[in-house]
Amino acid sequence: MGDLVKQILAVPIQLTDQVIKAADEAATFKPECLDLKLKTDKLAALLRQAARASNDLYERPARRIIDDTEQVLEKALALALKCRGHGIMKRVFTIIPAAAFRKMFSQLENSIGDVSWLLRVSASAEDRDDGYLGLPPIAANEPILCLIWEQIAILYTGSVDDRPDAAASLVSLARDNDRYGKLIIEEGGVGPLLKLLKEGKLEGQEHAATAIGLLGRDPESVDHMIHAGVCSVFAKILKEAPMKVQAVVAWAVSELACHQPHCQDTFAQHNIIRLLVSHLAFETVQEHSKYAVVSKATTMHAAVVLASTTNTAENSIPANDLDDERTHVVPHPLENNHPNKLHNVVTSTMAMKGTPAVKNLAKTNAAGKANPANHQQSISLSSNNRAREQEDPETKAYIKAMSARALWHLAKGNSPICRSITESRALLCFAVLLEKGEAEVQYNSAMALMEITAVAEGDAELRRSAFKPNSPACKAVVDQLFRIVEKADSGSDLLIPCVKAIGNLARTFKATETRMISPLVKLLDEREPEITREACVSLTKFAYTENYLHVDHSKAIVGVGGAKHLVQLAYFGEQTVQVPALILLCYIAMHIPDSEELAQAQVLTVLEWATKQAALMQIGELDNLLPDAKAKLELYQSRGSRGFR
Secondary structure (H helix, E strand, O other), X not given: OHHHHHHHHHHHHHHHHHHHHHHHOOOOOHHHHHHHHHHHHHHHHHHHHHHHOHHHOOHHHHHHHHHHHHHHHHHHHHHHHHOOXXXXXXXXXXXXOHHHHHHHHHHHHHHHHHHHHHHHHHOOHHHOOOOOOOOOHHHOOOHHHHHHHHHHHHHHHOOOOHHHHHHHHHHHHHHHOHHHHHHHHHOOOHXXXXXXXXXXXXXXXXXXXXXXXXXXXXXXXXXXXXXXXXXXXXXXXXXXXXXXXXHHHHHHHHHHHHHOHHHHHHHHHOOHHHHHHHHHHOOOOOOOHHHOOOOHHHOHHHHHHHHHHHHXXXXXXXXXXXXXXXXXXXXXXXXXXXXXXXXXXXXXXXXXXXXXXXXXXXXXXXXXHHXXXXXXXXXXXXXXXXXXXXXXXXXXXXXXXXXXXXXXXXXXXXXXXXXXXXXXXHHHHHHHHHHHOOHHHHHHHXXXXXXXXXXXXXXXXXXXXHOOOOOHHHHHHHHHHHHHHHHOOOOOOOHHHHHHHHHHXXXXXXXXXXXXXXXXXXXXXXXXXXXXXXXXXXXXXXXXXXXXXXXXXXXXXXXXXXXXXXXXHHHHOOHHHHHHHHHHHHHHHHHOOXXXXXXXXXXXXXXXXXXXXXHHHOOHHHHHHHHHHHXXXXXHOOOOOOOOO
């Protein structure tokens, strides 16, 4: 930066020398040229001072101020050269308005003010005269830009106490206006914010993380921050920083992933998924070995004892004792002391995959005896987890909520990330948090499950590996989804994502697994349109042709009274509900056209009516489905069964 600024400053410094020389040689307007010389001389001194301090100058305002100053000096030189003529004819034909000098003096004063402000704003905290730098003349038309420059300069050169305040000011600006956020990025604010996040104190780190999250409101801004190295800084914070800072960083990850899905893989490459899952699993369930975080049961002392025992008397350990050590589950803070069904599911699942974790732990600690660096790392990790355990419950709940939110946006439409999440203990965590978490934790967990199941719906390999019907983790998740849908609280934010998640998993349920059908059918009756619509869409995924068990599921839907609800929705529902209800009715009619329940509900009459509605027939999917479903029913149902006389 220093050499570049010196090159930029070279031209205006040369111009000041030329203006001074031309003013000395003036033959006319000598008093005005003397004033011009004095002001230019003052400006030259400031420019030379800036050149000496070029390594410390803030680049963005420096470029703009120097460019404007160069233009002013060029005009001053042209004015001074007009006053050098000695001949009588040149004096007669050279016209200089009286206002020209006044305007030039004003412009030189503005340049002096701009360069003086640049030197003050670029100075270190110790060299500044006072805390308030004022606004330079260049900011007259856009004072916010100057305020942004000032705050970013404080992030670069301010004191330890001033930097958090500057970051807080940028947070306020970015929150107020999207344009201000873009200006902060354009004026080089991302770099010092990342530095403050990585090296600052707690308050400064929180403000810096919040500012970065607010700046990522569009794909272009997110791409800029990704190129600036935000992923590596976030990974470092999520691994080592205090929990309050980690929670804000998790929120910032969710914001960036929400506004620019292309950054998902970059975050995954920096182990962000692993770190988020570890925060989600802390005091929820024990993590998978690849996502392990040391807990109370695996502090350094316990680990050394385990390694020692494994090396010296491995065969003497009873199998049941080893299993107990493997299947230790940190109790959830909201959980009572009595074992429940979900706790048993978690414990049994941990037992199935616990052996590799214990072996890896023993190997790691055995290697630690020979490697002091590993030993020191274990001490640091143990200390970090003790600090985590001592955090207040609100902070613990908040980091879980933000970790779930980040995983929700990172998983959206991304099969590799969903596979990485489901291979960890995240599904068990979501199941536990859906039951026992606070409202925000529950909602973000439900949304994460909705996105993961949406990806699994179109990815057969992920569906088979993560959502096996006999998988304890899958059972735990399905149980919680069923509980929420069965409760059917229309005022709950959890209902719609859980209904969608069940629909996404429709192809994983067995023919005998019909318990999901009944609560979904109940949602068709006298519910808010949005809930009713999602229930129709989810039931359609059970009944549509691509589902191998579509006949069994169609019979189950009709068996619990679904036909009469769908007929009412087709006739009287809003269009947002009417169309999905008709689509579902068509699939059911095609798969079980001989159903007596369909005849009693007069479904054929409904389909005949629908084929005569021009607005409905213009909908692509219905245009094909309605004639086929109507033809199938006509083959199997008599006129009497249709209610005709």
